[in-house]
Amino acid sequence: MKREKIYVDNRRDKILELVQSNPNVRVNELADKLSVSLITIRRDLQYLEEQKLLKRTHGGAVLLKSNTVVEPDEPDEVSYYRRLIAKYAATLVEDGDSLFINTSSNALQMLSYVAASNVTAITNNGKVINKEFGPGINVILTGGELRYPKDAMVGDYAIRNLSTVFAKKAFVGCSGITPDSGMMTEIASEVSVNEVMVNHSTEAVYVMADHTKIGKRSSFISCSIEKVKYLITDELAPEDILDEFRSKGVIVYQVKKEEI
Known part of the structure; x- marks a missing residue:
């Protein structure tokens, strides 16, 4: 390997x-x-x-950087923490799990680190087609109207297909998340898809959000905080806001440098 x-x-x-x-x-x-x-x-x-x-x-x-070849393993701080979040999330996947993955690039990234076998990932993220992941991952695309630039599959067709599926776990990213409003997105057409994924998760909903998204408000609410069981973030997230999440019953995990 x-x-x-x-x-x-x-x-x-x-x-x-x-x-x-x-x-x-x-x-x-x-x-x-x-x-x-x-x-x-x-x-x-x-x-x-x-x-x-x-x-x-x-x-x-x-x-993107003219006349300079930048090493791929030298990401900026946010990219670094997002990768750690993805790696930690992957450890929560067990053999035989079924997963919902939304259009979040961070949620999609976690599939590269999943070591479990016989895992089924149901996603409306069209970028999964060009993603590398292990042999234990089976992917089902929701279908639907493809929206550029996120390659998000949305609309009635995607929602109808998702409505017939229940998965054990949902790993979803967001544009922002607050203790009072819950998980939010900037894309209105993604709200209904996110709602179905959250409501059709039989075991747990994991929101993956780096520190820049904690306490941040976006335009559209995807789900209330009561629907979120776990929040995976990083060590730079503001503790006062994380305490508010905990007071509402959310289990918070913070990744740390060199931890994963």
């Missing part, structure tokens, strides 16, 4: 070098030069874009 990771990291470094030397390089050219499939290159580009190292374009990519 470690050798495979080194190979993948080296390939992604090479992609950054190729994009830097030729901003007009195409996806098929990258695949040919690196002797891998088109879907592998697209997954690599998706990962590098999530790390804010490049931006995908129609048929290619451009660097």
Whole structure:
């Protein structure tokens, strides 16, 4: 596994070098030069874009930091904590679990770290198609109207499909969460989908929110705080607000540097 990771990291470094030397390089050219499939290159580009190292374009990519190749393992503080949150959330998944995953990039990221087997993830996040995860993960897409740029599947079709499914656990991200208003999003069309995922979770709802989202209000409420069993955040989250969550029965876990 470690050798495979080194190979993948080296390939992604090479992609950054190729994009830097030729901003007009195409996806098929990258695949040919690196002797891998088109879907592998697209997954690599998706990962590098999530790390804010490049931006995908129609048929290619451009660097976000001109003339500089930034190492993928040097994220900023928020990205660092989000990764720790994703890693911790993955440890809560057990063999045979069924999961709801919403359009949160952090919730989607956790699938890369799940070590359990025979896990079914039901998601309306279209970016899962280009995501790498272990062989123990089975993915079901809700379908629905695809909304750019989050590749969110929303609308009546997605809601009807979700309404026929119950999952043990929901791992959901948000734009903000407060003790009085609950979990919120900036995208109105995602509210109904989030509501179904929360209401159809038979065991627990886990909200994944880094410190920048704790106490922050967004435009639309996805669910009340009474629906949230666990809040996974980080050590920089304000303690006074976390205490308010605890007073409402929410179990709070804070990840710490070098902990996971």
